[in-house]
C-alpha cells in the first residue's frame with residue numbers, strides 16, 4: 425500500500441486554544457505540525473475564548489507547518505463553524521469509535537479529517553474507521569485516554585498498549601493513512617521521550633504528538649531521516665537503476681539483496697528527507 429502523504433510529521437505539537445502565549449510561540453518553533461486544541465486542554469468555560477484565540481492566531485504566518493484543529497467533540501457545531509472560516513490542513517476528531525463519525529464529519533467540513541484512536545472500541549474498530557473514505561488523512565493515537573480506559577498503567581516500555589498501537593498502525597497502513605504516536609507525559613523526562621520516539625519510529629509511526637516545546641528536537645531527530653540512511657537509500661536507487669539497465673530484476677549491494685520493494689522504501693526515505701530540507 426503506497427503512502428497518501430509524503431509530508432514530514434515528525435513533531436506534531438498540541439497547543440491549547442486558550443493560551444495566547446503558547447499560540448504565539450508555536451509559530452516560531454521548528455515543528456512539522458501544530459494541533460490547535462479545543463478538547464481536553466481547554467476547560468468548558470474557556471471554549472469560546474479558545475475559538476477566538478485560534479482564529480486570531482491563524483491570521484498570522486505559519487510557514488509550511490501542518491495546521492490541524494482538534495474539535496472538542498465530533499459533533500460540536502461551533503467548532504466546525506470555526507474550522508470552515510480557517511485555512512487549516514485538517515480537523516482532528518476526538519475519541520472516534522466508528523466509520524459513521526468520520527463520514528458525518530466529512531459532511532460538515534471541507535478539510536481533511538483526522539481521527540483520534542484512543543478508546544478500546546476505537547482500537548478494535550480501527551480497520552473499519554480507516555476504511556471510512558478518501559477524506560480521512562490519518563490517525564493520531566491518544567495513549568492517555570487509552571491507558572485510562574484499559575485501567576492500565578503508564579510504564580516506560582509501553583507494554584500494556586503495544587497491541588493497541590500495532591492494531592492502529594495495521595489499520596492505518598492498510599488504507600494508506602498517516603499514523604502519529606501519542607504524547608509522552610513526563611515533561612522533564614527527555615530520555616524517556618527519546619526511548620518512546622525510537623519505539624514509535626521502529627514500529628512504523630510517522631511522528632510523535634507533543635505537549636511541550638522541549639521535546640521537538642528529539643522527535644525531529646528520531647523520526648527524521650538519518651543522513652547515513654539517506655546516503656544508503658541513494659546508493660540503493662542508483663544500484664537498482666544500473667541493475668535494471670542490465671536487464672536484472674534483483675540487485676546486490678553491500679552483500680544484501682535489493683528488489684523493487686527496497687527501492688520503493690529508499691525512494692520514500694529520500695522524498696521525506698527532501699521534504700524536511702524544503703521545510704527547514
Ligand SMILES: CC(C)(COP(=O)(O)OP(=O)(O)OC[C@H]1O[C@@H](n2cnc3c(N)ncnc32)[C@H](O)[C@@H]1OP(=O)(O)O)[C@@H](O)C(=O)NCCC(=O)NCCSC(=O)C[C@H](O)C(=O)O
Nearest residue numbers: 438439440445446449450464465566567568569635636637
Ligand atoms: C504542560 C504545560 C501545562 C506546561 O506548561 P508550563 O509549565 O507553563 O510550561 P513552561 O513554563 O515550561 O513553558 C515554557 C515555554 O514554552 C511555552 N509552551 C509550553 N507549552 C507549549 C505548547 N504546548 N505549545 C507552545 N508553547 C508552549 C510556554 O508558553 C513558555 O513560553 P515562554 O513564555 O516563551 O517561556 C503546557 O506545556 C501545555 O499546556 N501543554 C499542552 C497541553 C495540551 O495541549 N494537552 C492536550 C493534548 S494531549 C492529549 O489530549 C492527549 C490525548 O488526547 C490522549 O488521550 O492521550
Ligand SMILES: [Mg+2]
Nearest residue numbers: 542566568569
Ligand atoms: Mg485523549
